[in-house]
Amino acid sequence: MKFTIEVGRYNPEGTYAESASGEQGFPAPWDKSPPRRYQTYAVDLPEHAVVLDALIAIREYQDESLAVRCACRSAICGSCAMWVNGHAHLACKSRLSDFTKNGKTRVESPPSMPVVRDLVWGMEPFWQKHHAVTPWLEPKQPVPGPREEYRAPNAAMENLIQEVSCINCGCCLMDCESFAINREFLGPHALAKAYRYADDPRDAEVNDRLGEYSKPGGVWDCTHCYECVQQCPKGVAPLEQILKLRKMAVDAGFTNNAGTRHADAFGESVRESGRLNELTLMPKSTGFFNIVGQLKTMPSAFNMMRAGKLPPIIHHKIPGLQRIKTIFQRVGGRFK
Amino acid sequence: MKVAFYPGCVSKGACPELYVSTQAIAGPLGLQLEELTEAPCTGAGVLSEQNPELADSLNGLTLAMAESKNADVMTICSTCQGVLSNHNYQLQNDEKRREKVNATIGDQGYRYSGKTKVKHLLWMLFEDIGLEKIRGAIKRKLTGLKIAPFYGCYILRPEEYLGLRERPERKTYLEQLIALVGAEPVEYRGSTKCCGFPMLTFNREKSLEMGGSHILEAKEKGADLLVTPCPLCHLNLDGQQPDASKVMRKEIGVPIFHLPQLLGLAFGFSPQELRLNHHVVPTASALEKVELKV
Numbered sequence: 001m002k003f004t005i006e007v008g009r010y011n012p013e014g015t016y017a018e019s020a021s022g023e024q025g026f027p028a029p030w031d032k033s034p035p036r037r038y039q040t041y042a043v044d045l046p047e048h049a050v051v052l053d054a055l056i057a058i059r060e061y062q063d064e065s066l067a068v069r070c071a072c073r074s075a076i077c078g079s080c081a082m083w084v085n086g087h088a089h090l091a092c093k094s095r096l097s098d099f100t101k102n103g104k105t106r107v108e109s110p111p112s113m114p115v116v117r118d119l120v121w122g123m124e125p126f127w128q129k130h131h132a133v134t135p136w137l138e139p140k141q142p143v144p145g146p147r148e149e150y151r152a153p154n155a156a157m158e159n160l161i162q163e164v165s166c167i168n169c170g171c172c173l174m175d176c177e178s179f180a181i182n183r184e185f186l187g188p189h190a191l192a193k194a195y196r197y198a199d200d201p202r203d204a205e206v207n208d209r210l211g212e213y214s215k216p217g218g219v220w221d222c223t224h225c226y227e228c229v230q231q232c233p234k235g236v237a238p239l240e241q242i243l244k245l246r247k248m249a250v251d252a253g254f255t256n257n258a259g260t261r262h263a264d265a266f267g268e269s270v271r272e273s274g275r276l277n278e279l280t281l282m283p284k285s286t287g288f289f290n291i292v293g294q295l296k297t298m299p300s301a302f303n304m305m306r307a308g309k310l311p312p313i314i315h316h317k318i319p320g321l322q323r324i325k326t327i328f329q330r331v332g333g334r335f336k
Numbered sequence: 337m338k339v340a341f342y343p344g345c346v347s348k349g350a351c352p353e354l355y356v357s358t359q360a361i362a363g364p365l366g367l368q369l370e371e372l373t374e375a376p377c378t379g380a381g382v383l384s385e386q387n388p389e390l391a392d393s394l395n396g397l398t399l400a401m402a403e404s405k406n407a408d409v410m411t412i413c414s415t416c417q418g419v420l421s422n423h424n425y426q427l428q429n430d431e432k433r434r435e436k437v438n439a440t441i442g443d444q445g446y447r448y449s450g451k452t453k454v455k456h457l458l459w460m461l462f463e464d465i466g467l468e469k470i471r472g473a474i475k476r477k478l479t480g481l482k483i484a485p486f487y488g489c490y491i492l493r494p495e496e497y498l499g500l501r502e503r504p505e506r507k508t509y510l511e512q513l514i515a516l517v518g519a520e521p522v523e524y525r526g527s528t529k530c531c532g533f534p535m536l537t538f539n540r541e542k543s544l545e546m547g548g549s550h551i552l553e554a555k556e557k558g559a560d561l562l563v564t565p566c567p568l569c570h571l572n573l574d575g576q577q578p579d580a581s582k583v584m585r586k587e588i589g590v591p592i593f594h595l596p597q598l599l600g601l602a603f604g605f606s607p608q609e610l611r612l613n614h615h616v617v618p619t620a621s622a623l624e625k626v627e628l629k630v
Contacts, residue, residue: 086525177530181549182542220538223546224381225530226493237494243385250386258538266382270394275377276345285537296540300579300616304350308614309575311349320374323444327397330440331390335383 001047003096005054007066008036008083008108010115034115036108039063051099051107052080052091055119067118075233078169082119083108088171088231110174125179126170129187133194133213140204156201163196163241165234172228172238184217188228188238191219195241198248210249219246220259250334261285267335271328274318278311337464339410340402340452341369342420345377346567347412350575353611354567357596358412358457360610364473364603365465372401372409378419380568381490381534389436395423396437399454400446408453410460412596414566417456418490418498424454425497456491458509458565458595470516475604477518480625481561483598484522484554485510486573488566489530510563510595517602522559526550531569536576541583547572548580551590561622565595577617591619601626 041062043054052070059066070080073092080091084099084107091107099105109115114122144150172188179185186194191213198209213219219242228238250260265284269277282301286293304310318324328336347355362369375398384391398420402409411417427434428450438447455463461470487510495501507528514521532546551573554562564570572580574592581588592615600610606628612619613630620630 177546178535178542181545182539216539221535221542223530223532223543224534225489227489227530230493230495247386262537263382263386266379267386270377270379270383274374276349276380278346278349282537293540300576303578303616304575307616309350309352309616316348318374318376323374323397323441324376324394326444327393327440328390331387331393333387333390335387335390 001045001049001097003043003045003049003054003100004104005041005043005051005058006038006104006106007041007055007058007118008106009039009066009118010034010036010109011067011117036115038106038108040104045096047097049096050092051084051089051094051096051105054096054105055091055107067116067120069120076167078167081169081171081174081233082121083110083174088175090169090171090233093233110170112176112180113170113174121174123170125183126168126173126187126189129173129190130168130193132186133190133197134205134209135190135193135197137197137200137203138205140202150202152201159199159244160196162236163192166192166236167234169233171231171233172236175227175231177225177227178221178223182217182221185221186213186217188222188242191222191245192236192238192241195245195248198245206248207252210245210252210254213245214249214254214257214259219249220257258285258287261287264335271325271335272317273315274321274324275316277315279313279315337366338368338370338405338407339460340405340407341371342375342398342402342409342411342416343371344411344413344416344567346571351567351570351594353614354412354570354594354596357594357600357605357610360605361596361599361603365461366469367410367460367465369410370405370407372398372405375401378416378423380415381419384419384422391419392423392427392433393437393440395420396427396434396448397441397444397446399424399427399452400441400448402452403448404446408455411454411456412565412594413568414456414488414491414564415568417454418493420454421497421499422494424452456565458491458513459506461513461599462505462509463503467516470599474517474602476602476626478598478602478626479518481519481622482522482558483514483519483593484524484557484559484562485514485527486531486550486554486562486564486566486569486592487528488564488569491565492528510565513595513599514563517598522554522557524550524554524557524559526553531564531566531572533568533572536572543572544576544580544583547576548584548586548588551577551580551588551592552584552586555588555590559590560625561591561593561619563593563595563598567594570594574616589617589621591615591617591622593619593622601628 041058043057055068071077075093109121222242262285376394379391511521532543535543597610607630
């Protein structure tokens with residue numbers, strides 16, 4: 001079966017010939033990577049072939065200058081993560097027939113990562129963030145003797161199974177929308193890993209960890225877009241682990257941040273009126289004593305007011321509110 | 337067609353133009369909106385995160401209310417859609433969880449058996465109302481307008497809860513609709529990305545940069561306006577656009593329409609009837625192209 005592959009090419013020497021399509025560069029304003037040239041190749045492969053089969057075929061039989069990184073070819077090692085049609089995928093797990101759009105498949109290195117050559121991208125940001133979360137167990141005493149296993153009850157490990165499937169491919173980070181604009185953000189892979197240790201009953205540093213992850217660049221800098229859940233090839237669902245960390249941090253008392261104030265203001269509003277009070281949510285989340293923060297939101301509040309878009313000053317309660325209050329009381333927990 | 341209409345907090349708060357325009361197009365579409373006036377806020381994911389059991393019960397109550405009306409829920413907000421879909425998925429597939437909810441809400445006169453479907457207006461247009469009906473209601477073609485779709489995260493991800501694996505075409509409805517009303521859909525990367533709203537209170541500058549960069553990308557591709565099925569996206573893309581301009585150090589000035597406003601224009605309503613004169617970013621530049629004034 002014939003497939004057409006369009007490869008985003010880049011080399012640091014800048015010696016590639018003009019591409020067949022003549023297209024150049026990434027148009028997205030947030031893209032800070034150097035321009036690529038797109039080169040088109042035709043390959044003849046079986047219908048079940050994957051993107052990586054095509055790239056290897058190109059490198060072996062058509063163009064030995066093509067740089068592509070791969071190892072296991074069976075979605076275990078994570079080496080061949082790249083952008084396929086504008087999203088993070090493992091090339092070895094992506095069938096060409098599923099990824100042919102308008103007669104072709106486009107592959108390129110992810111624009112939010114440093115490019116080394118062609119489809120090979122630099123994993124430095126990935127590992128730097130990974131190391132920043134102390135990705136190992138700080139064992140709680142008493143530690144069993146050298147010939148003994150430090151065992152945890154099965155039930156305590158069940159929550160961690162999802163994260164343990166991570167193969168460090170970088171798919172989540174390369175499509176992370178927060179990371180694309182905020183290099184301080186620890187990122188989905190690192191925070192998922194952080195959860196894996198923070199919720200391990202054998203770890204002694206859970207409090208320090210939660211304090212660290214509550215700082216700027218930590219759990220509250222995630223924009224909740226679900227890209228990482230969508231793109232992870234192993235079902236790790238990093239966002240869900242980040243949300244568990246947020247809850248752990250709040251429960252542990254790390255509440256002096258906009259994230260907790262926002263959640264509390266939200267909960268209070270739904271409990272007291274059944275619906276969200278947009279008028280008080282922003283100032284309460286910002287913190288009443290955060291004068292600079294409050295001032296920053298003033299112009300947009302004024303713009304909204306001028307357009308007739310400010311919520312009613314008197315916040316309406318929904319009919320049958322008692323039902324909602326009863327539910328809050330009955331379930332208990334935070335917001336009660 | 338009768339639907340259990342779930343307007344969401346924002347359409348009754350900071351985006352009244354969404355509520356008004358939805359009411360306007362309901363007639364031509366043959367939609368009988370039975371509003372769930374006693375249904376609580378979904379918690380927008382914030383309550384689900386800090387108190388999952390509470391969010392299960394609140395959303396379970398909404399689903400049970402629709403069930404008692406024997407109607408499917410219709411949302412007009414990607415975020416409401418995402419949160420309700422998420423909890424509905426859990427409650428439909430996990431009997432223990434559903435029973436727990438029923439134990440909490442049981443004496444409130446409601447019980448959820450798991451039958452309710454939750455559908456955004458955008459999905460209903462294609463799957464329940466039908467293109468024939470929409471075509472028949474179009475009185476004004478919006479020819480000449482270049483429109484960039486902006487979906488909002490929670491109507492796209494995670495696919496599992498939203499039924500997108502069974503219906504991948506849901507990812508193309510906005511583009512199809514833009515073409516249907518005679519305008520030209522703009523293809524750009526930002527259409528499926530995050531507007532930045534969930535971060536607005538935590539990291540204001542980055543949130544504005546996120547939204548601003550997507551609008552600028554659409555503008556560079558020639559978009560006259562963006563259309564969104566999510567009022568929270570609208571709050572960030574329209575309400576915060578002047579501030580986003582400052583962060584991006586570039587003039588943006590691209591109007592943002594709600595989905596029902598776009599349809600309403602095509603159905604012949606005036607911009608005033610759709611409250612297109614109540615946006616932070618003036619809509620005149622786009623309306624001029626189809627010879628309309630605010």
